[in-house]
Amino acid sequence: MSYEKSSSSSDNIPPLREIPGSYGLPFFGAIKDRLDYFYRQGPDEFYKARIKKYNSTVFRVNSPPGPFNAKDSRVVVVLDAASFPILFDTSKVEKKNVFTGTYMPSTHFTGGYRVCSYLDPSEPKHEILKGFILSLLDRVHKELIPTFRSSVSQLFVDLETELSSKGEANFNPISDKMSFDFLFRLFANKSSYDTDVGGDGNKNLDKWLLFQLAPLATLGLKFLPNCLEDLLLHTFPLPSFVVKSGYEKVHDALDEAAGSLLDDAQNKGLTRDEASHNILFFTGFNSYGGYKVVFPALLKYVGTGGVDLHRRLADEIRTVVKEEGGVTLSGLNKMSLTKSVVWEALRIEPPVAFQYGKAKEDLIISSHDASFKIKKGEMLCGYQPIATRDPKVFANPEEFVPDRFLGDGEKLLKYVYWSNGRETDDPTANNKQCPAKNMVVTLAMMMVVEFFLRYDTFSVEVGTLLLGSSVTFKSLTKAT
Template identity: 40%
Template sequence: MSNDRNLEVKREVPGEYGAPILGAVLDRLDRFYGKNFFEKRRDEYGSTVFRVNMPPGPPFFPDSKVIALLDQKSFPVLFDLTQHHDRWIPELRAAAAAGYAEWDAERNKPKKSGGLLGGIVSGLFPDDPLELNPVLGKIALRFLTKTVLDKDATEGNALTETGIKLWTAPQIAPVLNAGLPAVIQEPLLHTAPIPFIIVAPEYQKIVRFFKANGERAVSLAVPHGIDPDEALHNLIFFICFNTFGGLTILWPALFKHVSDFNEFDLQAKLREEVRRAVGGGGLDAAALGGMPLLQSTVYEVMRIEPPVQSQYGRAKVDFVLETHVEAFKIKAGEMLYGYQPLVTRDPVVFEEPEKFKPRRFMGEEGQRLLEHVFWSNGPETGSPSVDNKQCPGKNFVVLVTRILFADFFLHYDSFKLGDVSISGTSSVYPCTELKKRA
């Protein structure tokens, strides 16, 4: 990253890794069972950049040493591929492929004309849902598989949210707190990789479903020189791990923040905006364009509670890294780590950053702030390409989340969620009130 303000490098990156193995274990225990892991180190060192160990660490995960980046000035270096390693394969224009919207490749967004986008919610919300997670998980799985494969995986329980999570959980367990006592969780989840054989039967079930229904989607990878079998497994990862996993974190958070907001009747405002924009027609791309409050609300949830919290990149060259107030020398080979929940609450950029403000991204000033929203591993104003590391499904995720919430308020007037509890690696969102459209 360029040192455009000529900040002087006055000190080494603060922080320490501690004794071999022991230092990493102590940091891991503090990360999972302590409080304010990043905040207290930021305050101790007087810096938003510092050295620390990140889980899982040794003995079987030996490389735990990172340089943490917690501010809006330093964090974007993780998007600069001239400074560090990362890459992704080309995006599938999933929504367009299924006819949910006609894609404008030049403008990288749905065209304003095209088919209706509604129906994502209809028939899937029970009259009195006790828990939101399974409902939203089923909606996500149905939408994604119908969109990309033209086949509903929820029919006959061909695939289920539980089955997919049985496959994904061991992959992320080493870096998550499952809520178990340390004496159980540390040796079981955080010490060594969980053998694939444990989840192999569930993964093979997923593979069989995608082989039977994914021929068209897989064929899109062939012109890019990707082997069909490799493309199949990448497609599974793209849908079941990246997109499904992200949506089942993002969507409950969206409902929870809207449910808890009490400064004004946000649900009434959203309901009125959605129904006014749709009018006597249907929910299409043009109608979505007339819902600025809904769009801003989605972006604000992505800012305050990004579905993927961590980003990594290993420095390829020596360079100078800037924060808002100082600069540090970074050496080639050092691992950089960004903790997004603090980065996107940077008070230098965002007014009242800890506060959920659904109108934050409305108007010209709100649109300018979008360059500081990084949930997709890049600025919201950027576009995914083979030359950057931004989420290939960036536009799709925003689009389908807006569709979900708009379609919800076409069918329902209001809802209320209870207190969130933790079950394993998931947050449980009980639904205490659901009022159908009058």
Template identity: 60%
Template sequence: MSSSTSRRSSSDPNSDSDSKLPLRPIPGGYGLPFFGAIADRFDFFYNQGREKFFKSRIQKHKSTVFRTNMPPGPFTASDPKVVAVLDAVSFAVLFDNSKVEKRDVFTGTYMPSTDFTGGYRICAYLDPSEQKHRQIKSFLFWMLSSRHGQVIPLLRSYLSELFLKLEDQVADKGEANYNSISDNELFNFAFRFYCGKDPTETNLGSSGAKLFELWTYPQLAPLGSAGLPWYFFPINVVEDFLLRTVPFPAWLLKFAHKKLYHAIYSSALEPLDEAARFGLTREEACNNILFVLGFNSYGGFKIIAPTLLKWVGLAGAPLHQRLAQEIRAAVKSEGGVTPNALSKMPLAKSVVWETLRIEPPVPFQYGKAKSDIVVESHDAAFKVKKGEMLFGFQPVVTKDSRVFEKAEEFVGDRFVGEEGEKLLKYVYWSNGRETEDPTVENKQCPGKDLVVLVLRVLLVELFLRYDTFEIELGTPTLGPSVKVKKLTKATTTS
């Protein structure tokens, strides 16, 4: 049984209770026109920081549902006004396609130019009601399923390189930059998985990962910050002006898109040949592969792989010992790292889910109310008008103390056992519940199961090689920065 149990509220719509909640006006507001949005933006980026921004307003309004402004707006001509839904119950409305529309809200209250993606609105920006969403997502499902059997052996070969490079750096310098090594090897894995070639065999050479980052970052620039504190006010004003006054001109990075596009177009021959069967041109299919490969897969791995190492490293030797024993026993009993072996590792699975709960790789979720609706929190109900933007910040939602005990702590075995697994429906990292599957009718990440599998295999490879390890955290950028200080090689394999 897991060491952490549920604290389900009677207002949880998934409970057996049929309680009626009091209807309450949505507290909060947007301040003065133009200036209110600027004030909230400076609190969000510079004066308070993201989590304090939301937690202070929850405390002020005594409500997890309230009105506020969200970046970037107003300079980018996007409307920054949102209704925040910041508990495990109210947040779930963002997955109800009968109530919210997901058209052009992937990055929030603004949308980058389609010039970044060859002039196409790719799948992430489409609403499930759009026929094109069904076509593209079906195509992506076919790609993932046709390659599913390749994941474990292919990933293990790149992870072997990853750990060899870590060992060499630790031996030579006394520490290793995990992020840079992991980024390179997981990018190579992702490109090979989707396109059938190592990127070094294409026009990308060894620069593929950096080129994808160069193409990706400007699309997210209005949501970024150097993270300088409030007393660097003049610098922060300049940064805010540069990042959020006008959209980054996509034509400046046309060369990056062109190079990435041609690398995929000349490599992913089988998927592009199949595209017509799903009603897609080769060009549209190629741009969607480019986005899924670079933005979703590599971009996700770049954040979540160091996050996994961070939390497991901070947990220390007691958890490491338990993981090593479980992993080695399962691999020995099955004669290798196989799907059956992975299924016999409940603690390893729980550690991956706990990582995705405590520090989800995609913090923001948005949806626009399709009609006048009522949104329920644990304690009250709120009327939301048609057209209003709903917003959720997952790092607060998935640390809801009404659902999770020790919600702010990393509990490795939280999801072990029958009671622990009941909590998985409150793990929302994939734009849906962990207990549900992505379909063409929803916006849940089509690669949800691939991400979980990659993290589980990463954990397995780590503890097949090492009994324990030590880390040091650096300044976070996109996700945590992790330095490996010590690797203690395995003394036993069973």
């Protein structure tokens, strides 16, 4: 049997080593690992404890949710900056139906279609759908800044109103509401409030997201015993019919408002119906679901960064905006500290924790210290929050360092993987990198820019939610 060296390996590969770890007894091993992951250790400690136990960042373990929701929960985990990029090489790994991991939600959640995120680039429909989405992004590129500024202005009104009346303001629901309205405006050229969706669009999508991601979640409710939650969330798929009406309400509104986009889809060889469900998945899952994590995480780290960081950001942003005569894309490119802050937030708290891929052939993959044989058909799993905190790449990897990517620090961007690809790469119709990768960075920068055009400093209190961090504003000091 011959093994081909993976693209993540260097010419001088480390010595071969047997992959440590085990899957335990059939069925019971998967249950034990699942309980460890969700309840006894939590995700970070689950992997860190095994790195220490096996003295390896590559090992075998059962991945949640198994064993009922997944055909096979057995994976080889890759947890460092050297081994992780094998997951981006679609000539070596298959990405079919692995978007959410070892299980795939029913297509009843997406109008009966396997949407682009679940397709491997080798499937003919992938290039058509991804190319269509990339063309949409190119079409709305010039509208990003004015549309975002129009939507975010209401966010600040809501924050200030709640802070004034309650003494604190919960950022997450206000941000979610703004994110949904922004995306609807961007792709439908119309406010969601002017449709039958009204102000409930993001709430409908929240339920739709929860029912698909429940096998990977823990609610953390004190009154609900762990054994009961495990039975409810991780044993059987949640039914799509419970959230169908809310999904269809958003779908119908988007389908009607985004008519010109769907006409363009038909010219590219897609049916109108399949295109509309793919637009909604891209808008509701990839984009809205991503911003639910990105914006709170960003404001968490900026908010707790202190007055000195706030002063430096405000000085940079206001100086560039004055020179440019307004907020412009060219101006954003000049804001080096703001960009560094955004990249650092994406590094330390990536919006997607996992990447998966099934080996298309026998491979040899390498960590920093050893190489390992992977057999054709084995599932690889990467947990990003550890891989992008690799201490052999990043100094003080667990700390938020605002200046990390300034100057020569930009060379480290190739180790930032939040988009299912390197930050130095770009999405194409033939790869699996997030099509909105560049839009996410732009909008995250815009969020910071808009804050410091209005405020000199602010203070926040942070916590955790089902998806990402919670942020509560305790004070906002208006710009002088």
